[in-house]
Amino acid sequence: MTETKPSPWRAPFAAEPLNATVTIPGSKSLSNRYLILAAMGTRPVTLVGLLRSRDTELMMGALESLGVSCTPDPDDGTTVVVAPPKNGVFTGRSSVFCGLAGTVMRFVPALALYADGPVRFDGDEQAYHRPMGPILDGLEQLGARIDYEGEKGRLPFTLTPPSRAVGGDVSIDSSSSSQFISGLLLAAPKLENGLKLTHTGDHLPSLPHIRMTMADLEAAGVAVRMDAHTWTVRHGSVQLPERVAVEPDLSNAAPFLGAALIAGGTVRVPNWPARTTQPGGLLPEYLERMGATVTVTETVDGARTLAVTSDGTIHGLGDFDMSAAGEIAPSLAALLVFADGPTSLTGIGHLRGHETNRLEALVTEIRRIGGAAEELADGIAIHPVDVERMHGAVMETYADHRMATFAAMLGLRIDGIDVVNVETTRKTIPDFVGLWTSMIGVARHR
Numbered sequence: 001m002t003e004t005k006p007s008p009w010r011a012p013f014a015a016e017p018l019n020a021t022v023t024i025p026g027s028k029s030l031s032n033r034y035l036i037l038a039a040m041g042t043r044p045v046t047l048v049g050l051l052r053s054r055d056t057e058l059m060m061g062a063l064e065s066l067g068v069s070c071t072p073d074p075d076d077g078t079t080v081v082v083a084p085p086k087n088g089v090f091t092g093r094s095s096v097f098c099g100l101a102g103t104v105m106r107f108v109p110a111l112a113l114y115a116d117g118p119v120r121f122d123g124d125e126q127a128y129h130r131p132m133g134p135i136l137d138g139l140e141q142l143g144a145r146i147d148y149e150g151e152k153g154r155l156p157f158t159l160t161p162p163s164r165a166v167g168g169d170v171s172i173d174s175s176s177s178s179q180f181i182s183g184l185l186l187a188a189p190k191l192e193n194g195l196k197l198t199h200t201g202d203h204l205p206s207l208p209h210i211r212m213t214m215a216d217l218e219a220a221g222v223a224v225r226m227d228a229h230t231w232t233v234r235h236g237s238v239q240l241p242e243r244v245a246v247e248p249d250l251s252n253a254a255p256f257l258g259a260a261l262i263a264g265g266t267v268r269v270p271n272w273p274a275r276t277t278q279p280g281g282l283l284p285e286y287l288e289r290m291g292a293t294v295t296v297t298e299t300v301d302g303a304r305t306l307a308v309t310s311d312g313t314i315h316g317l318g319d320f321d322m323s324a325a326g327e328i329a330p331s332l333a334a335l336l337v338f339a340d341g342p343t344s345l346t347g348i349g350h351l352r353g354h355e356t357n358r359l360e361a362l363v364t365e366i367r368r369i370g371g372a373a374e375e376l377a378d379g380i381a382i383h384p385v386d387v388e389r390m391h392g393a394v395m396e397t398y399a400d401h402r403m404a405t406f407a408a409m410l411g412l413r414i415d416g417i418d419v420v421n422v423e424t425t426r427k428t429i430p431d432f433v434g435l436w437t438s439m440i441g442v443a444r445h446r
Helices: 028-039 054-065 102-114 125-129 133-141 179-190 207-219 253-263 279-289 323-336 349-353 358-368 401-411 422-427 432-440
Strands: 018-021 045-048 069-072 079-083 094-097 119-122 145-148 157-160 168-172 195-199 224-227 230-233 243-245 265-269 293-298 304-310 318-321 343-346 372-376 379-383 393-395 417-419
Touching (some): 018 253, 028 179, 054 069, 054 422, 094 102, 102 119, 133 168, 179 195, 179 207, 179 230, 207 224, 207 279, 207 323, 253 265, 253 401, 253 432, 279 293, 323 343, 323 349, 349 358, 358 372, 358 379, 422 432
Parallel strands (some): 045 243, 094 119, 168 195, 318 343
Antiparallel strands (some): 145 157, 195 230
16 A cells, blocks of 8 residues: 655745744753663652653653653653663663664663663664764774674664773764764763763864763763863763753754744743753854844743844854854754845754755755755855745755754745645654744734
8 A cells, every 4th residue: 555645734924023932842952861861870860841752752762672761740741750770780682763863873872881781773764874883983992792784883783782881991083973972971970980082083063062961961960071072981870860850942942033033023932041051052142143133031930031033134144153053054044045145154064964964955955945055065155045036845854853944934935835744843843833833823824
């Protein structure tokens, strides 16, 4: 029987300025790091505001395969109690399914060092193209054996842990993803001699994500020292506080706050943190540089709401280094399609190794609707084109959630944008379509 694919989703066109408040679900990056750290502890941890999306469900499923208990509150699914294995040993002779989640395929293998038998890792077919070599190289240096079923350095594979996880010095080239560093750091405290981890490449993408990992480890009682491109973690216990609140995903706020610049008007996001390790925390600064007005209001109980207001004018950024927050590059690219000047987003060559080659995909889809863009060695250049020369089209998403939200953003100002597989947004935003449609207002789009 032939499987029927769902029809593309028609992205709503904004017929008038926006005036909306959008509550963003919890951070995927923090949610999956907290899940890992909770699994490595000695007593249960309650995670409040945990993102419930495909990536976090895959992480919880992976941890449960290793003997960890993840129990959602029956009345509030975003509150989850995580209980580590009673003896601190993960279950071997098991299988972990990674889907297309980078944090699962790059963080969980290090936990398998502490399993009592081999662990097989597999994922979506598209995940077979995502690089895994550096993390697996590091685990081999720590005594693990990796048996590949296909291409070396890629899924699927089976990891057999060493008889003792001794630790010591490890050197890897993490130029293609900071997740390789984070994956080893998260598991390092259980190594008998700790870990001294050195990055050997000339370029290290997304250092803020590594700093996030370091801060989360410190919240679990683990000291991490960073010296240039070397990290040192001593052997010790890992234990998050009994109750941990997860911040909203600030990178997932980017399409919604960016919508205020494309359509005009105001979009507000509640619970914006005063301080954060999330790269998305740079978003307000970027939007101000593009011409928006950004304000923060605070209630008596300390809750903060960030608001972005615009008249629809968007300024180009010229030569702009995005290395600190590459994950929001697709959202900025959508804004820059409508900018009044050219922009070269650089420092994001590593986006070629995400769910898809995001740089190639962005150029392809911008050209598909009549825009002008080209790939650079380390990024993407976007040139201004009169919006009247652009047109609707069926836009591909490449199984990439950020390409889907990118397309939806274009649809605010270009009528007739149809998005293939918009459901890929469930990776990090469980109800993107509902939130997006509510933001625009059913009565205000055609």
